Amino acid sequence: xxxxxxxxxxxxxxxxxxxxxxxxxxxxxxxxxxxxxxxxxxxxxxxxxxxxxxxxxxxxxxxxxxxxxxxxxxxxxxxxxxxxxxxxxxxxxxxxxxxxxxxxxxxx
Numbered sequence: 001x002x003x004x005x006x007x008x009x010x011x012x013x014x015x016x017x018x019x020x021x022x023x024x025x026x027x028x029x030x031x032x033x034x035x036x037x038x039x040x041x042x043x044x045x046x047x048x049x050x051x052x053x054x055x056x057x058x059x060x061x062x063x064x065x066x067x068x069x070x071x072x073x074x075x076x077x078x079x080x081x082x083x084x085x086x087x088x089x090x091x092x093x094x095x096x097x098x099x100x101x102x103x104x105x106x107x108x
Contacts, residue, residue: 002050004042009063015056017084022106023054027070027077029061034093035076041096042078045103053103080106 004026007015016023026042028035046055060067060075070079070086080088080103087106090099 002046002055004046004055004057007056007058007063009065012058012063012066015054016081019054019081019084021052021054022103023056023081024103025079025081026055026057027060027067027072027075027079028057029059029075031061032075037093038076038078038099041099044096045099048100049103053107082106 005015007025016025024042024045026035026038028039042055042057045053049055058066060072074091076091076093078090078099079086080090088102090102
């Protein structure tokens, strides 16, 4: 069973920029209600895309540098990376179908 991996400012480059597969990074925080709403969707997608896309979670409170580098102003924010570069951003708690569509578009 695939699950999103926890990443930090220190592991971001290795896990995301250096990844040979696309990566969806969920920028979240413990106090964020909408973040908790989409967490199960991110879990489901991690399973569905196992082997094709890596899913990662980055706590913005503990890792402000990476969030600042990518201009994250509102959470939840999901950045989709391909070849180490952000190719799409989804902000807010969106339905699973919307996230799936955006991930598929980034893979195309």
